[in-house]
Amino acid sequence: MDYMSASRRPARVAILLATCNGVPHLAEQLASIAAQRHRDWTLYVSDDGSADATGELVADFAQRHDGARVHLGDGPCRGFVANYLSLTCRADVEGDCFAFCDQDDIWEADHLSRAVGWLAGVDAGVPALHCSRTRLIDARGRVLGLSAPCPRPPSFANALVQSLAGANTMVFNRAALELLRRAGPAVAAASHDWWLYLLVTGANGRVRYDPEPTVRYRQHTDNAQGTNRGVRARARRCAELLGGRMRGWNDAHCAALDALGDALAPEHRARLARFRRLRAQRGLAALRAFREAGLYRQKGIDNVALMLAAALGRL
Numbered sequence: 001m002d003y004m005s006a007s008r009r010p011a012r013v014a015i016l017l018a019t020c021n022g023v024p025h026l027a028e029q030l031a032s033i034a035a036q037r038h039r040d041w042t043l044y045v046s047d048d049g050s051a052d053a054t055g056e057l058v059a060d061f062a063q064r065h066d067g068a069r070v071h072l073g074d075g076p077c078r079g080f081v082a083n084y085l086s087l088t089c090r091a092d093v094e095g096d097c098f099a100f101c102d103q104d105d106i107w108e109a110d111h112l113s114r115a116v117g118w119l120a121g122v123d124a125g126v127p128a129l130h131c132s133r134t135r136l137i138d139a140r141g142r143v144l145g146l147s148a149p150c151p152r153p154p155s156f157a158n159a160l161v162q163s164l165a166g167a168n169t170m171v172f173n174r175a176a177l178e179l180l181r182r183a184g185p186a187v188a189a190a191s192h193d194w195w196l197y198l199l200v201t202g203a204n205g206r207v208r209y210d211p212e213p214t215v216r217y218r219q220h221t222d223n224a225q226g227t228n229r230g231v232r233a234r235a236r237r238c239a240e241l242l243g244g245r246m247r248g249w250n251d252a253h254c255a256a257l258d259a260l261g262d263a264l265a266p267e268h269r270a271r272l273a274r275f276r277r278l279r280a281q282r283g284l285a286a287l288r289a290f291r292e293a294g295l296y297r298q299k300g301i302d303n304v305a306l307m308l309a310a311a312l313g314r315l
């Protein structure tokens with residue numbers, strides 16, 4: 001089923017696929033795009049200097065699915081985040097909705113239709129983001145389980161300290177794309193999904209986290225980011241917090257958010273200022289500032305680690 005845009009024609013979805021040596025699993029992802037129930041899509045591929053046959057796979061897909069629907073260009077070769085952000089700012093990217101796409105995953109057939117159906121109910125001038133839970137698979141496609149749920153509501157207070165979902169599940173409207181373009185492709189964000197979540201919530205946009213998995217998310221040593229599920233992932237997050245890595249990310253995010261000016265809602269500019277004051281504190285003063293800032297992560301144990309990081313000056 002093709003959902004309608006505000007002009008009553010089927011909503012056009014621009015699929016944004018960043019690739020780099022994607023041959024092992026790219027064919028499965030492309031096949032899942034072709035199998036989408038929402039059929040009005042165009043694929044934009046940004047390739048970061050693949051040394052394998054990624055380009056040939058994309059060209060073959062284009063031949064079989066109307067070449068005008070597939071556009072292949074060169075990426076900036078500065079890592080996956082820069083590749084995706086540059087893709088969002090490409091002048092030839094057009095659509096009503098926009099979907100991030102990873103080269104080694106598999107979309108469920110209703111991935112686009114569920115997202116576009118929800119986005120159709122949001123006013124076109126309001127930035128909106130749809131994301132979802134994932135079904136985890138191994139390198140051979142065998143199901144491992146589900147990603148962790150997100151029980152707490154999406155908000156800027158949450159976005160300041162974590163991303164809500166993987167970019168591979170994210171579909172967003174043109175108003176959200178315009179925020180990405182206003183910020184530009186050179187933002188030193190930790191990840192493009194986290195950055196988009198910050199932008200949409202900071203602009204008082206709407207975010208929906210769909211508890212139904214719409215993507216099969218491949219877990220293996222070569223994917224750019226793994227899932228946040230399990231003890232090992234929790235240990236990694238704690239190490240990022242207490243080791244100071246997150247402080248570097250927050251430095252970059254705060255600077256980029258400041259540069260957006262009035263794109264941020266006044267109440268969120270105020271929250272960002274409280275977050276900055278918190279980051280300058282230590283010990284009990286930091287814990288008091290943490291409470292005043294109203295920050296939270298999705299899981300209770302992660303909030304304990306977050307408060308410890310605040311007290312130690314690691315935020």
